[in-house]
Amino acid sequence: MPEETRAGAVAAAKLVEKVNAVVLLEPKTEIVPLEKADNTQAAQIRAKMAEVDITDTNSIVSFGSQAQAGLQQISQTMLDGVRNKDVGPAGDALSNMVTSIRGFEISELDTRRSRSWWERLLGRAAPFAKFLSRYETVQLQIDKITGELLEHEHILMKDIRSLDNLYDRTLQFYDDLAIYIAAGEAVVAELDANDIPAKVAEVATAPEDQQVKVAQELRDLRSARDDLERRVHDLKLTRQVTMQSLPSIRLVQENDKSLVTKINSTLVNTIPLWESQLAQAITIQRSADAAKVVKQANDLTNELLTSNAANLRQANKTIREEVERGVFDIEAVKTANAELIATIEESLEIAD
Numbered sequence: 322m323p324e325e326t327r328a329g330a331v332a333a334a335k336l337v338e339k340v341n342a343v344v345l346l347e348p349k350t351e352i353v354p355l356e357k358a359d360n361t362q363a364a365q366i367r368a369k370m371a372e373v374d375i376t377d378t379n380s381i382v383s384f385g386s387q388a389q390a391g392l393q394q395i396s397q398t399m400l401d402g403v404r405n406k407d408v409g410p411a412g413d414a415l416s417n418m419v420t421s422i423r424g425f426e427i428s429e430l431d432t433r434r435s436r437s438w439w440e441r442l443l444g445r446a447a448p449f450a451k452f453l454s455r456y457e458t459v460q461l462q463i464d465k466i467t468g469e470l471l472e473h474e475h476i477l478m479k480d481i482r483s484l485d486n487l488y489d490r491t492l493q494f495y496d497d498l499a500i501y502i503a504a505g506e507a508v509v510a511e512l513d514a515n516d517i518p519a520k521v522a523e524v525a526t527a528p529e530d531q532q533v534k535v536a537q538e539l540r541d542l543r544s545a546r547d548d549l550e551r552r553v554h555d556l557k558l559t560r561q562v563t564m565q566s567l568p569s570i571r572l573v574q575e576n577d578k579s580l581v582t583k584i585n586s587t588l589v590n591t592i593p594l595w596e597s598q599l600a601q602a603i604t605i606q607r608s609a610d611a612a613k614v615v616k617q618a619n620d621l622t623n624e625l626l627t628s629n630a631a632n633l634r635q636a637n638k639t640i641r642e643e644v645e646r647g648v649f650d651i652e653a654v655k656t657a658n659a660e661l662i663a664t665i666e667e668s669l670e671i672a673d
Contacts, residue, residue, distance in 0.1 A: 499560065513546070
C-alpha cells in the first residue's frame with residue numbers, strides 16, 4: 322500500500338470513530354397540550370395560536386404550512402441523496418480486494434517443485450520468480466483498489482455527516498409540528514368552550530332583523546372551526562410521515578457507518594496484515610533457499626574431503642609401491658638372462 326494511502330487511512334480512522342460516536346436524539350412522540358406545557362413551550366404554542374385568524378380562510382388553510390414546506394424540502398433532499406448516491410462502487414472495491422487477496426495463494430511459493438519439461442520448453446520462470454512476478458501484479462491491483470476505497474470512505478463519511486444534519490433538521494420540524502398541532506387544538510378548544518357558545522347565545526338574543534346575519538356568522542364560525550380541526554388533522558398526518566422518515570435516515574446512516582467501518586478496517590488492518598504475512602513468507606522462503614545453498618556447499622565440502630582422502634590414499638599406495646621396488650625386477654633379470662643365453666647358444670650353433 323502506498324505510504325500516502327496508508328497515512329490517509331490512519332487519519333480517516335479517527336474520523337470514523339468520531340462519526341460513529343455521534344448519538345442522535347430520539348423523537349418525542351407525545352404532543353404536550355397548552356395546559357401541561359412549561360413556560361417555554363407555552364410561549365411557543367401561544368405564538369402559533371396568534372397566527373390563526375378564524376375569520377380568514379387563508380390563515381386557516383396555511384396554518385403550519387411553514388413546517389410542511391420544511392418537510393418537503395427534507396424529502397427532496399433525501400430523494401436527491403438517494404438518486405446521486407451509489408454505494409455500489411464501494412462494495413465492488415471491497416469485493417475486488419477480497420478476490421485479489423484470495424486469488425493470491427502463498428502455497429504457490431514452493432521452490433521445491435522443479436519445473437516440468439513443458440515449463441522449461443516454454444521458458445516459464447521458476448516457482449519463486451513466478452511468485453514474485455505474481456505478487457508485484459497483485460500489489461499494483463491492491464494499491465489501486467486501496468486508493469479507490471479511501472476515496473469512497475471520505476464520500477461516505479461526508480454523506481453520514483449530511484445525514485446527521487438532515488436528521489437534526491427533520492427532528493426540529495417534527496417538534497415544530499407538535500407545537501402547531503398543540504396550538505391548533507388549543508384554538509379549537511377555545512372556540513368550543515368560549516366563542517361558539519357565545520355566538521349561540523348571541524343568536525338567541527339577537528333582534529329578529531339581525532338573527533339571519535348572526536346565524537350566518539355562527540355557521541361561518543363553526544365552519545372555520547371544522548376547517549381548523551381538519552387542518553390540525555392534516556398536520557398530525559404530516560407529523561406521522563415525518564416520524565417515519567427519521568428511522569429511514571438512521572437506517573441509511575447505519576448502513577453507511579457499517580460500510581465505512583469495514584473499509585477502514587480493510588485499509589488499516591487487513592491490507593497491512595496481508596502484506597506483513599506475505600513479506601514473512603517471502604523472507605522465510607529466501608531463508609530456506611539460503612539454507613539449501615549452504616547445505617549444498619557443506620555437502621560439496623564433505624565430498625571434496627572424502628574424495629581428497631581417497632585420492633591421497635591411492636597416491637600414497639602407488640608411491641610407496643614404486644619406492645619399495647628395486648631398480649630391476651627379478652623377472653626382468655631372469656628374462657634378460659634367458660635371452661642372453663639363447664643368443665650365445667644360437668651363435669655357437671651357427672659357428673659349428
